[in-house]
Amino acid sequence: MKILTGNDLKSGAVIWWTGRDWSIHVEDAVDVGDKADEIMGREEAARRVNVPYAIDAELDADGKVRPAHIKDRVRALGPTVRPDLTLKPAEPEALNWVI
Amino acid sequence: MYKYDQYDQAMVDARVEEFRDQTRRRLEGTLAEEHFRPLRLQNGLYLQLHAYMLRVAVPYGTLNSAQMHALGDIADKYDRGYGHFTTRQNIQYNWIKLEDAPDILADLAKVEMHAIQTSGNCIRNISSDHYAGAAADELIDPRPYAELLRQWSSFHPEFLALPRKFKIAVIASETDRAAMRLHDIGIRMVKNDAGEIGCAFYVGGGMGRTPMIGPLIRDFVPLDQLITYSEACLRVYNRYGRRDNKYKARIKILVHELGADEYARQVEEEFALLLDQGIEPPLAELERIKAYFADPDFKSGLTEELDRSDPDFALWVDRNTHAHKVPGYVSATISLKPTGGIPGDASADQIRLMAALTREYSFDECRVTHAQNIVLPHVEIGRLHELWSKLEEAGLGTPNLDQIDDIIACPGLDYCSLANARSIPVAQKISERFAANGKAGELGQLKLKISGCINACGHHHAGHIGILGVDRKGKENYQLLLGGCEAEDTSLGKITGPGFDEDGIVDAVEKATDVYLSNREDGERFLDTYRRIGMDPFKEALYG
Numbered sequence: 088m089k090i091l092t093g094n095d096l097k098s099g100a101v102i103w104w105t106g107r108d109w110s111i112h113v114e115d116a117v118d119v120g121d122k123a124d125e126i127m128g129r130e131e132a133a134r135r136v137n138v139p140y141a142i143d144a145e146l147d148a149d150g151k152v153r154p155a156h157i158k159d160r161v162r163a164l165g166p167t168v169r170p171d172l173t174l175k176p177a178e179p180e181a182l183n184w185v186i
Numbered sequence: 187m188y189k190y191d192q193y194d195q196a197m198v199d200a201r202v203e204e205f206r207d208q209t210r211r212r213l214e215g216t217l218a219e220e221h222f223r224p225l226r227l228q229n230g231l232y233l234q235l236h237a238y239m240l241r242v243a244v245p246y247g248t249l250n251s252a253q254m255h256a257l258g259d260i261a262d263k264y265d266r267g268y269g270h271f272t273t274r275q276n277i278q279y280n281w282i283k284l285e286d287a288p289d290i291l292a293d294l295a296k297v298e299m300h301a302i303q304t305s306g307n308c309i310r311n312i313s314s315d316h317y318a319g320a321a322a323d324e325l326i327d328p329r330p331y332a333e334l335l336r337q338w339s340s341f342h343p344e345f346l347a348l349p350r351k352f353k354i355a356v357i358a359s360e361t362d363r364a365a366m367r368l369h370d371i372g373i374r375m376v377k378n379d380a381g382e383i384g385c386a387f388y389v390g391g392g393m394g395r396t397p398m399i400g401p402l403i404r405d406f407v408p409l410d411q412l413i414t415y416s417e418a419c420l421r422v423y424n425r426y427g428r429r430d431n432k433y434k435a436r437i438k439i440l441v442h443e444l445g446a447d448e449y450a451r452q453v454e455e456e457f458a459l460l461l462d463q464g465i466e467p468p469l470a471e472l473e474r475i476k477a478y479f480a481d482p483d484f485k486s487g488l489t490e491e492l493d494r495s496d497p498d499f500a501l502w503v504d505r506n507t508h509a510h511k512v513p514g515y516v517s518a519t520i521s522l523k524p525t526g527g528i529p530g531d532a533s534a535d536q537i538r539l540m541a542a543l544t545r546e547y548s549f550d551e552c553r554v555t556h557a558q559n560i561v562l563p564h565v566e567i568g569r570l571h572e573l574w575s576k577l578e579e580a581g582l583g584t585p586n587l588d589q590i591d592d593i594i595a596c597p598g599l600d601y602c603s604l605a606n607a608r609s610i611p612v613a614q615k616i617s618e619r620f621a622a623n624g625k626a627g628e629l630g631q632l633k634l635k636i637s638g639c640i641n642a643c644g645h646h647h648a649g650h651i652g653i654l655g656v657d658r659k660g661k662e663n664y665q666l667l668l669g670g671c672e673a674e675d676t677s678l679g680k681i682t683g684p685g686f687d688e689d690g691i692v693d694a695v696e697k698a699t700d701v702y703l704s705n706r707e708d709g710e711r712f713l714d715t716y717r718r719i720g721m722d723p724f725k726e727a728l729y730g
């Protein structure tokens with residue numbers, strides 16, 4: 088599947104396209120099929136996202152979206168060396184999902 | 187240290203307001219990202235993996251306590267309570283909001299700091315010896331000349347759009363503590379046969395994709411021609427550097443392709459023209475700058491005696507202090523490499539504590555080192571124990587300068603958008619491994635450096651042991667290099683062979699150190715043994 092990501096213009100936070108809006112949680116990302124360029128053009132023009140791009144992803148065993156490349160998984164969770172600063176500070180096992 | 191005059195301050199203040207306006211227009215949508223991006227980069231603001239990242243310039247690594255304190259406050263107020271000291275003697279913040287960036291620059295300007303020349307194809311922040319002005323072995327203090335170069339290079343209209351970024355280092359001792367020959371221009375202050383002081387110019391060094399050791403281009407440039415000669419070096423590069431190919435655009439490629447002799451000849455031609463034009467700043471300006479770097483009020487007759495009864499303290503003194511030019515003083519290094527820690531990271535509280543210690547123990551001056559540590563350059567030997575006790579209490583007393591766990595590591599894939607692999611976890615695992623197996627102390631000087639991609643911000647080519655993270659079919663993989671050195675006996679590391687996974691690279695490092703331990707002769711460092719016995723025994727141990 089293809090999903091869209093980018094950064095929030097003001098905060099720089101990593102965000103994912105949910106089909107209607109942008110979320111900081113990769114679990115909310117949806118498959119955009121062949122609509123990536125259209126959505127990115129529209130959303131970037133409206134400044135709802137900065138520097139968007141499309142990436143490959145798959146559904147993991149639990150049916151959750153998992154970006155194909157480790158770089159986007161690090162973006163999705165946060166720095167692996169600072170679990171306290173990730174989106175899931177209380178779940179150390181979340182790091183296994185990244186690696 | 188240098189103090190802004192009204193021109194410096196006005197320039198930096200104006201820059202803040204200019205960026206405030208640019209940011210406002212970006213947020214309002216009248217400035218598109220493609221136009222805003224170069225503007226934010228010119229103010230040190232990158233977009234990294236998790237947020238915007240702000241890189242703040244620390245000219246030649248020198249800070250006073252007010253500046254250091256402000257860096258701690260910024261970490262708390264605008265970031266997530268920490269900062270990362272870099273191999274360019276700068277500091278980076280990883281969680282910056284665009285809307286806050288102008289305010290941060292304004293806060294920096296209040297303490298005579300900025301983020302100019304920390305990005306883009308300009309002359310970057312000048313680096314220098316972190317013991318400058320203090321080291322027993324230096325000819326003169328190189329920082330007034332580094333400052334002169336900073337003033338010449340800041341906003342120099344001719345060099346704002348060079349083919350690529352450009353890094354200059356200035357040192358003034360035989361011992362190289364600034365990786366001088368791995369810079370685009372490395373300048374070493376020297377004395378000629380007539381007893382005059384001048385500059386030896388090494389041009390075309392660098393790390394990155396195509397590492398090169400800068401060849402000597404001229405062995406003596408009189409001090410009053412420093413800027414003119416530098417300008418000539420830059421002009422030839424600006425004219426002929428490869429703008430067609432980003433990977434061939436650094437000056438090292440030009441010097442290599444032309445040959446050092448031909449490059450030097452062209453520089454001489456340009457130099458002769460420029461000498462006629464009289465572009466060298468007036469001597470009075472250099473004297474004005476020099477006055478700011480006058481020695482602090484050192485005491486005389488201080489004790490050199492040290493109570494070594496506490497072995498932990500004695501070890502820290504032996505490893506983390508450096509000989510000072512004035513009897514009774516030393517330069518003390520605060521290691522930012524605790525066992526299992528993140529190299530170069532310091533919390534806001536630690537930064538403010540270091541600021542306070544700077545004021546209390548080191549004549550209001552500290553330095554950021556390219557090895558991602560902090561130096562208090564002028565500490566009384568008689569007060570070292572007091573200082574060390576305070577550092578210990580704050581987790582800053584690790585006695586490991588230049589040891590295997592004093593690892594340089596770039597941010598890597600945990601933070602950097604260009605990375606192929608994570609650097610920090612590898613550094614942490616190696617540091618923990620050697621703390622657990624007890625071998626760290628046995629190894630003596632062993633400089634280990636890790637980069638998360640070929641850009642080599644972690645100086646892996648120059649590590650006695652270097653590690654380069656690569657992407658192998660979507661998986662992190664690590665190449666091992668041996669035999670690099672950034673000091674006066676500069677050399678580039680060689681790859682041992684096929685790479686390793688994250689755990690494998692930690693084992694590989696341990697195996698390499700075992701080869702050293704079983705082969706070393708009296709007084710040999712890891713690097714010396716490697717140079718004597720060559721790569722084969724290491725390969726045998728790693729892959730045999």
Ligand code: SF4
Binds near residue numbers: 598599605637
């Ligand atoms: S070496 Fe590569 S991964 Fe490391 S900080 Fe530099 S660009 Fe990023």
